[in-house]
Amino acid sequence: MYCSRCGNQLDEGQAFCEKCGNQVGGSGGGQPQRVIYVPEKSAGIAAVLSFIWAGAGQLYAGKIARGLMILLIYSLIWVIQMFVLFVWASSISTTGDVYGILVMLMIFFVFVIVLWVWNIFDAYKQANEYNRRLRETGNPPW
Numbered sequence: 001m002y003c004s005r006c007g008n009q010l011d012e013g014q015a016f017c018e019k020c021g022n023q024v025g026g027s028g029g030g031q032p033q034r035v036i037y038v039p040e041k042s043a044g045i046a047a048v049l050s051f052i053w054a055g056a057g058q059l060y061a062g063k064i065a066r067g068l069m070i071l072l073i074y075s076l077i078w079v080i081q082m083f084v085l086f087v088w089a090s091s092i093s094t095t096g097d098v099y100g101i102l103v104m105l106m107i108f109f110v111f112v113i114v115l116w117v118w119n120i121f122d123a124y125k126q127a128n129e130y131n132r133r134l135r136e137t138g139n140p141p142w
Contacts, residue, residue, distance in 0.1 A: 005138045007037075038140050043127040050123035054116055057123025061130050062142050070119055077115070081108040 001010045003017035003024055016023055041061050050057030055071030058064075088101035133141035 003138070006135075007138050038134060038138075040131040040134060041127040043124045043131070046123040046127035047120050050120045054119045057120070058126055061123060061126040062140065063126050066126070070115075070122075074112070074115060074119070077108060077112050081105065081112070084108065 001012060001014075001024070002008065003010055003020060003022050005022040006017060006020040008017050008019040010017060010024055014024060046057035046061050048057075049060050053071070054074035055067040055069070058067030058070060061067075084101065084104055088105065091101065130141055
């Protein structure tokens, strides 16, 4: 038998959980409490998913809105960068202004890399936060 609040293993006939103090027996007529097992999230998997595509690790960790927002921002930055690249390719033949467009592309590229690296660390942190709250309460935090 397990505690329904913290998941601690209990002895048969035990009235209270020694870990969290939750009443688990006594008034229930001796019937064992039903325990639902909620698996923890792997911080490593969250980081790898975010490495593959920005926002995927946050989606895995249960932060749906955050993951979708990162995914949207990351995708928009790539679309803008491709548009700038297209404009650059078409303007080289007419104006010869190569350096202005290259500087803009480099700024976008640096921003994409910074967002991507932050996103990996954030996904790792979100999965660990999920696990910490799950261990404390016994319930999924979000």
